[in-house]
Amino acid sequence: MNYAFPIIRHIDDVLPHIEGRDEFIVAEREGYSVVNYVVAMSDTFDMTDNDDLGGAIRRECRGLIFDLDGNLMSRPFHKFFNVNEREETQTHEIDMSQPHVIMEKMDGSMIRPILVDGYLRLGTKMGVTEVAMQAEEWLAAQDPSLKAWMLLTMQAGFTPIFEWVSPFNQIVLAYKEADLVYLGSRDNVTGVYLFDEHTPFTKVPRYGSMEGNILEYVNHQRGKEGREGDIIAFADGHMLKIKNDWYVRIHKVIDRVKFDR
Numbered sequence: 001m002n003y004a005f006p007i008i009r010h011i012d013d014v015l016p017h018i019e020g021r022d023e024f025i026v027a028e029r030e031g032y033s034v035v036n037y038v039v040a041m042s043d044t045f046d047m048t049d050n051d052d053l054g055g056a057i058r059r060e061c062r063g064l065i066f067d068l069d070g071n072l073m074s075r076p077f078h079k080f081f082n083v084n085e086r087e088e089t090q091t092h093e094i095d096m097s098q099p100h101v102i103m104e105k106m107d108g109s110m111i112r113p114i115l116v117d118g119y120l121r122l123g124t125k126m127g128v129t130e131v132a133m134q135a136e137e138w139l140a141a142q143d144p145s146l147k148a149w150m151l152l153t154m155q156a157g158f159t160p161i162f163e164w165v166s167p168f169n170q171i172v173l174a175y176k177e178a179d180l181v182y183l184g185s186r187d188n189v190t191g192v193y194l195f196d197e198h199t200p201f202t203k204v205p206r207y208g209s210m211e212g213n214i215l216e217y218v219n220h221q222r223g224k225e226g227r228e229g230d231i232i233a234f235a236d237g238h239m240l241k242i243k244n245d246w247y248v249r250i251h252k253v254i255d256r257v258k259f260d261r
Contacts, residue, residue: 003050005191011070017057031116063125099235104205106163107173158185193237
């Protein structure tokens with residue numbers, strides 16, 4: 001479903017569309033507030049059609065951050081889904097003739113910069129967390145040009161989005177070195193995505209476009225080991241995930257071990 005991303009300027013653009021829905025929270029933090037979903041119900045991200053504003057807004061509630069006056073400060077990735085996860089992402093519904101790029105799905109934690117009381121901080125979906133502070137400590141030891149680029153991007157009205165990968169933040173894959181990997185930037189108001197090729201950060205591996213049958217590609221990629229998967233990023237900003245069976249299997253085992261402790 002290639003709907004237009006909704007315009008968001010203020011928290012009041014969001015609140016009416018999550019009212020009465022317990023799967024969403026508005027978390028008040030020191031200097032900002034976060035709108036995020038905590039559980040996905042069967043209809044949480046449903047959209048009746050491409051003009052369903054409420055559904056489109058709910059798909060944005062993955063860590064929206066607003067300042068104390070309610071103005072939008074940070075807009076990370078919208079909610080997108082796995083191939084064949086929903087009716088709209090079935091392979092027969094996907095038009096691979098549309099411009100797109102394949103990029104690697106990193107196995108870490110989403111990080112984006114925010115300004116809190118005039119200071120540059122890093123945040124996960126829930127804002128400044130323990131994981132985000134790991135990334136902050138790493139960033140503080142790097143060349144100052146990295147922070148400068150972040151600030152310039154933010155001043156232009158964009159949210160630069162990263163994946164924090166680290167030996168100390170292992171999900172499934174074991175990364176040898178810590179890094180903030182640049183995934184792309186997003187216009188805070190319009191939701192439009194762009195990829196800054198001139199970023200001083202490590203860039204996510206991008207593999208060009210897919211050729212041939214999407215079903216064959218998905219089946220081939222799912223059989224690979226040692227990586228999480230791929231993201232198909234279309235030129236209009238919409239995305240799809242392809243997770244490797246190997247990764248999903250190991251992740252389930254890890255989750256089961258954590259639950260049993």
